[in-house]
């Protein structure tokens with residue numbers, strides 16, 4: 001790695017779980033960990049707060065395996081590939097090493113940018129920029145480096161730590177339409193009031209630019225998720241049966257987490273013209289009463 005990336009006391013390179021390298025970011029008492037594997041933000045903890053992101057105790061930390069938790073980068077497609085079922089769910093960028101290409105540290109923010117290296121046959125460039133300050137801001141920028149239109153669906157698939165999924169609620173989606181992926185035919189329904197959880201939940205809210213708030217009375221905090229360049233918000237909790245089917249997700253872990261994902265997927269999938277760049281940003285703030 002280019003030694004210019006590290007900044008004493010602010011940006012250091014460390015060896016983490018599974019021997020994978022990560023960038024340890026600090027700023028005014030806040031900290032974040034960005035694994036080079038998948039440009040995966042695994043940890044975010046504001047000063048004086050409990051960790052905001054969740055990851056499974058069963059997660060793998062191995063080359064060619066995705067990490068379960070934190071903020072997986074789903075790129076250049078979300079969910080199953082449109083035509084080739086042999087390709088991995090949520091694209092391939094979370095299975096590969098990204099390269100840190102830029103960094104800075106000011107009085108109010110610590111910033112790093114990582115690039116998903118182009119390779120043969122891929123005519124798209126991805127960069128992820130992480131800004132740690134009074135909040136955590138993550139931007140995924142895609143550039144079509146080819147000579148034809150590029151289909152793109154994407155997500156910053158954030159896993160948030162909560163006290164108990166059965167007592168939290170999510171506001172900001174009232175009256176928004178969503179694809180219920182668990183129902184036959186994936187019908188489009190309308191959200192009534194806050195989102196609450198009493199079973200497996202897997203919804204793609206569409207055509208929405210609104211910010212969401214996870215209200216967590218058990219942790220005496222709210223997590224605000226703002227966004228730019230995103231028309232989809234995905235809300236997911238696997239609940240009991242699906243958690244038991246996932247080898248990298250503990251059977252009793254589902255109450256501890258909820259995904260609120262900043263995305264462009266389903267009806268909001270994109271097509272980039274040659275040379276076009278599209279950026280999508282998620283911003284995470286923690287508020288205490």
Ligand code: TA6
Nearest residue numbers: 066079089090157202234236261
């Ligand atoms: O974002 C929700 C979702 O698409 C769920 O359907 C579930 O599959 C989750 O992502 C995790 O997907 P993964 O491929 O990481 O196991």
